[in-house]
Amino acid sequence: MNAPTNPKAFKQWQQNAENFTDVQIQTSSGHTIYANANILALASPVLERMLEHARRCSSNSRRQIKVLGVPCDAVLSFVRLLYSSKWRSSDKEEVEEMEKHGMHLLALSHTYRVQWLKRVCEAGLIVSTVNVIDTLKLAKWCDARRLYIKCMVVLTQDLTGVQCAESWRFIQAHDPQLELEILQFIQEKDLRMKRMRRRKEEQGVYMQLVQVLECLDHICTEGCTNVGPLDVDLASTSRGPCGSFSTCEGLQQLILHLPLCSKKLAPGKCTHCKRMWQIFRLHSSLCARTEFCKVPLCKQFQMRKQEEGKGDDEMWRLLVKKVAFARFMSCLEKTKRTEEVWRKAGKCGDSSCRSVTSSQRRK
Template sequence: MDRIMQASASPVLMNIMKKTVRRYQRYGAKRAIKILGVPCDAVSVFIRFLYSFSLTEDELEKYGIHLLALSHVYMVANLKQRCSRGVVDGLTAENVVDVLQLARLCDAPDVCLKSMRLIQSQFKTVEQTEGWKFLQEHDPVLELDILQFIDDSESRKKRRRRHKKEQNLYMQLSEAMECIEHICTQGCTLVGPTNIVDVNKSTTVPFGGKSKPCKAVSTCYGLQLSIRHFAVCKKRSNENGCLRCKRMLQLLRLHSSICDQPESCRVPLCRQFKKRVEHDKRMGEDTKWKLLVRRVVSAKAMSSLCQSSKKNKCDGEAE
């Protein structure tokens, strides 16, 4: 009965027992299964687990690596899962190389991944350990895999940082487009139309009495100064003209590429840039500029969606 209970938890053990029965049944000899390569206490814990499926935290901490090897060899899946979690919890810079080597042999991908990440995060410490020095001498393939993993991880980090930086730039440009429309349509503190039509009252009010507070004060203020400079700068038409004016022209061109109401738009040069765009389409569009416009439009849509979500959330909390 004991033999059946043990074997039922391990297909490998069941197969071994069947073979030993056939081998020794004709002689009536005593049957024994030798489990080698691990401490005797670890074997005792393993056998007890096959009976009761019980394993204490102390036993897991002390024999986790040995039990992981036994659970893999004898195909005890539930023990292997518990040992994998326990071994991961006990990872240190000192033992991580040894654990990684064992995890690869035991087909434990979770342990391998966690070990790789720990090596990556503490590589300067790990490469000083005896385990790493042994690895360099005896397993150059694994060493190369680790270095490749670290290099790939660093490349992904750089790509994420670059993507985040680009997204921030597109969001800033989107905010600048909103500010330009706000300045030229509603008017703001320094520049804007000479008068503003109050839609609610159907009256014209003097410039300076803006209907809504500015949402992006710093961006709006910087654009106001640039617009004022652009209006009076004498170098803007020169071939090697004013750099500040060139940037302002690029922003106005970007607005024109996004604007869907050029006939009624009050932003300077909007219609002129629209006509130039039509000419450029016939001559062949600038692919990079087209991509920039598409991404700024996408950032603007995302910004509007976030603002709507925040507004709906605030309205729901108020109710």
């Protein structure tokens, strides 16, 4: 006879299960739960060894094992889940069962090595400021890493509220090692957040340099509002501002300033000229088409580097590496954005959207 998967129906089924089961599970409260040995052995390797030991030690055909340390209802829920081999989050009764016996089920699943149930308990347990300390200790004991992180996140978000609870005063008095571990985790998280913010700011600077190099190539190849190559007549073309005109305009001012500045050869030099020289040098360090490049001084910087026979200093090589990586990520992001546009155009029923051809994609 198959056991029902519904929690209430399973309790009723247990009342008549003695006639067609071959295992008796004794709980801490003295109650007996009946189960099938084959199902328990398949669900848990620990229970399999316990059943084999009970078979050897008992002359009776019905084997007896003990599951102690948790309430009878939690053991009953554990056996029912072993029978069904799944937990349905859409079932209100099973959700209520997890809220009531979740911590006991986690302990049982860890003790008897039921990994799928252990993962379900880690995800299903609700952690709040009231039970976070107890749940954290259980997560450490059960080696539940996901639940451990979940508890630490709750502690980080509302440490003041947790410190007002009785459980915090208890670990201060009896488990100072756990208190130190919590405080160290919060401190490390703050340091990680600071490092992430610093990296994000640095990445923003590198992305700005990538945009500057793109604008420089655009000015020296196509020309913009005021500056362009010699073979492009800006006056005869009705050219409007480009898409990155805020960056392009400042770069044009630097380019126009460079030949007119009287301080560029002075000992202290002009900061604007120095910045423009660094942009030219950065472009030459990243340029892969030296022979056909229209950016001024690109070939000269590379020839000078070869003639002197020495490479760039370590700080400059690191800057070039970072900017190259930022440019790669920028190109990757643009490619993904373009593919998303094509995907939406393909799904759109409008004829204007379907005009995206294979030749446009190759471009």
